[in-house]
Amino acid sequence: MDHKNLIMSFLAFLAIASLMTEMPTAVYGEPRSPGEAHARVEAAESARVALIERVSPSVVCVYDDEQSGGGSGVLIDPRGFGLTNYHVVAGMLDGRKGWGGLSDGSLYRLRVLGIDPTGDVAMFRLVGRDSFPFARLGDSDKVAVGDTVLAMGNPFTLSEDYSPTVTRGLVTGVHRYQWGIKGNLIYSDCFQTDASINPGNSGGPLFNSQGEVIGINGRISVNTRGRFNVGFGYAIAANQIKRFIPSLRAGLLAKHGTLQAIAEWDEAGATVFRRVSRDGSAYKAGIRIGDRLVRIDGFTITSPNHFASVLGTYPEKWRVRVAVDRRGSPLEFVARLDPITPKLSAPFVVDEEVNLRQVERVLSALHRDESGGVRSGKPLRLSWTVTRTHAPRSNGSVKPNERFKATQAGDGPIRLRRFYDDNRPGRLIEYDDRSAVQRIQDSDDTFDLPADVAMVYTALYVVQKRLTVPQESLDLTGVLHTGADAAVHASREQTAHERDAPSTEVLEIVEWPVAQHAVARLAVNVSAGRVAFIDTRDIPSGSEARILLSDYREIGGVRRPCSIKVEGPGFSWHDTLSDWSVGP
């Protein structure tokens, strides 16, 4: 090895190391000499300059179509997806068009995708380049008061060459709640900063000193002096935004969630539910008036304000775990949040083309093989054994275990034949994504299954069969990307340990019409390429079931779930799939 090279690389290491160590200590700790103090200041300064140079290309000057006004934004993906404030694009919703200027000096066409008026966030996409510079979203739960931050954007639309204005400051408050305007633009659990944020900074990023986006700037407190900074700016936390990104990218009108319950202070200084709407998610989950609120997910609730603040960061249909105290006994519920419909001056129509792209992206994740490549699926002949154990019914009776042999040939339906202990064949269940029927013994007559059981089978067919055929032959009519859900709290049966495991994983939801009048919501873990669970709902009856898929194994070149838990209204079983055989 070349000796000189080694020395050089050592020096480079040192340079980086010293920059890193000097940054936080630069402002305090006694320097030993004026020379050292000077060196520290210079090192801190050059680290800052390097950081700004690194992140500046991801900052967008957002202009409306006539380029008469604008705000800021930040790219978070090399394909040009970016975040801004809803109030920046609110005036562009007619044509969904605008312009985005980058620090390379060029102006790109901007298309408005999804919007979140309640949380004041919107997503756009720039076009005109194969690959865009972008910034990463940081973990905003780790941000503390006193952290150094940089706000970047285009205040007062100052920039002529689209290079961003940079202001520096501290995080001066966390977990702030700032009331909305007519139900929209609520800054829940947001950051407060004294980095100067002014009109035009709206939608721009708040960076931490690692160059990660920890928030989107969008609001300031002003006094009688006019609309400019007096040291009080607010940024929407990145972790809240992450839960909405799937909806925003899919071009949807993102809705926040509500428990339809109001909590207030009680005489003892506890936060207590004072009103619980009978048709709301809190009531359905089991929460009652008078319950004292203890925790929502991992957050211990300290005030009614804190309750509103934490809850305001979740999307509709999201599952939250609510811990309460009812007359001294601790209780825990999982509630699926009801939607808050934002008030808009004109209805927001989902762009089907944009949405379909996201459906395809999510589904293509399921088509990746172990090496990450796209599998070329060929319809196979499969057979396997199903061992079904039933959960005890409410009256305490337990249905005995059942054993099925399943077969699936080509594109045809799945046939599930029940076998008795003495290997005598019993009834046959036959299902595809449209219908599920059963035959008694060798009768030619078919009998319908109960609608809520039928929809479970048809939903399973979607996963077991349809998703394993090549994507281009999929019929995606009526399939919609509908946003995100939590990876945790999937089941009543999950242990406390499983639920408490920290998870920032966001599942993406694809809604699929199944059976006659039912829909299946496939919750997909895109990075792992798996369906985590399926929610089914029979539209006429409103009955719901949940299917949890796990124990994925490679079978016939496809990863298939070998453990399927079904929780329906009045039925609950667990299938274990084994003895797979794959034929041509």
Place this chain on the structure above:
Amino acid sequence: MTRSVMISALALVMCGRTLSTNASGFDRAIDIASARVVKLYGVGAGMQEGYGTGVLVSPDGQVLTVSSLLIGARQILAVAHDGSRYGASLVHRDPARQLALLRLHPYDATHPVDQSNTQDSEAETDSVGPFPFFDLTVDTALEPGDWVIAAGNAFKVADGAERMSIAHGVFSVATRLDARRRARDFPYQGECLVIDAITSNPGAPGSALVNLDGGFLGMTGRVVLSNLTHTHLNHAIPRSVLLDFVEEANARAGGETEVAMVKAEAPQIVDLGIRLSRAGYRTILPFVERVRRNSPAARAGIKRDDLILSINGRAVDNVQDFDTRMKGTAPGERVLLVIRRGRIILDVQIETDYKP
């Protein structure tokens, strides 16, 4: 040899990474200051906010704040950093220095404490605390250019146990201010610490100002405008002035409180001693119709039939204008009029009085 070089280089990088957090170095000062300020809630009126900030200066709950309408409330609510609630009563206030000293006592929402009873013997049993506090006798060195942190509840962003808002900046200079509060001159003539952290916001006066080590430097003062530049001044009353005030207040303990001053702060109407002509159609020109004898206007030489053109450099087109402009002046303040008398334009300076 080369290997050990590599290893030490890597060790440095890793060490650098673990140290490289987002921390700015202000954390300690923020923690210290946040725990030693309280959120105050009282009455507000018009442009005067009903909320503010105070600094804990004793373990048993003495709180320093600025003298404002807020502390004239029948009951003042104080919320400590942990969200605990207290009542606060006025111990002493000084309109000259614009300071007030409060004492915390247990909070009772059902029986508001009447301020006139705060000095009775019951106060002895109402002890609260101990609180974290700033010891005003400890001097902290301060040089221009030093970092400073102010912790307070501007815009009442924080509620309950939520942490105070922070402003950061550097100390610029210690000086006397030529400033005013709205139309009135700022009465405090002592030394002020001028800082570039923005603290002239509603609710922010009464914030604790500390250095990087959390050493107490002073308390941010009321929102004032420079008489010279008409810009907001971010300033703090130095620790030594606060110490004098608290010692004075404690020396008078048991003596009379200056609750009466609350009334003295009620808005007063400036009286020049002139009556304007009310005759006319649509636009009533501000002609002087009568000048009261021995009034400020008479002393300044204003005469009947003078036409008023401007007040304090701002044009006056009609009688309504005149009334509006006069509302922007304060008793005791100098008012500069430009008048037309016949074909002559005159500058007249009037020393105003309180309206009898």
